[in-house]
Amino acid sequence: MSAPAPGAVPDRRPADAPLDAVADALPLWLERAVHQVFPTGSGRIDDAFSARHFSDLAGEYGRVYRPELAPAGAGNTFAAMARSLVESAGLDRWPVGVAIAAHATPDLDCRYAAATYLSEAWPDGPLSFGVSEQGTATPFAALRLAGAYARRHGLRKALVLVLDQATLPYATGAELGGDAGVALLLSADPVAGGRPLVRHTPGVAVEDLRALLAGQLAPFGPDTAVVAGPGIDPGRDLPAGLGEVRETGKGFPCTALWAAYAAGAPAGRPLALVDHDPVSGDLGVCVTGSQEPPR
DSSP: OOSOOTTOOOOOSOTTSOOOTTTSBOSSEEEEEEEEEEOOOSEESOSHHHHHHHHHHHHHTTOOOOGGGGGGOEEOOHHHHHHHHHHHTTGGGSOOSEEEEEESSOOSOTTSOHHHHHHHHSTTOOEEEEEOSSGGGHHHHHHHHHHHHHHHHTOSEEEEEEEEOOOOSSOOSSOBOOEEEEEEEEESSOOTTOSOEEEEEOSOOGGGHHHHHHHHHGGGOTTOEEEEOTTOOHHHHSOSOOSEEEEOOSBOTTTHHHHHHHTOOOTTSOEEEEEEOTTTOOEEEEEESSSOOOO
């Protein structure tokens, strides 16, 4: 999705400006995060339609379609993963106003869209769509879009599904470890830790990461815990003086950061989720635990 968020105003601050509790804060609180890793699925990519689809897709992006990989591949569509996340966590009982599927890898089967399932999962049919084409920074873009729609339309709940799948009949140049999803439920009801601060900065060169992140994270002090996504080299990219640094490792380009958040955020201090896409240069930063909810 390339259109600007509704009601969005272009951010004209310097990229290394500190994250701001007003300008960067989502209008909703991050109420709940649910992580799920999926076993081998039943979706296949060795039928005639999939062969044509992936051959055309690979050619458009300069990849080589490898038909010998297709018979060995069976995985999970984003629609199937979305359904499992929503139903297993009981999210279909929440009156969600906007639901977004965010992913970096293409879907296993383009005939089954996660957004179509999401539009049917709730009786009132929330606005639903997919966001991609921004690499590992895609979840940050999806969170900002969810916030923009909530702010403009007065929505009280939003859902962002972050999805990874690893069954592809061509080389991607990235390490793909399997199929996984994280459901991020955003709510207007205040929860401890305040509203997430989210910034998505495009076109950041690797050599600029350290100085830029030092500026963005400056307000949160030395107790800040950082989770470094697959595109961040902590020794090279992160400023000195942070309270704790955890690495996610590779294999799950979109879900790794948010799985770490779902596993438990440190109590009483800010947590910064940081990732950089080496191809697009997009940098994503999300800080939670920086504010207390109003009383």
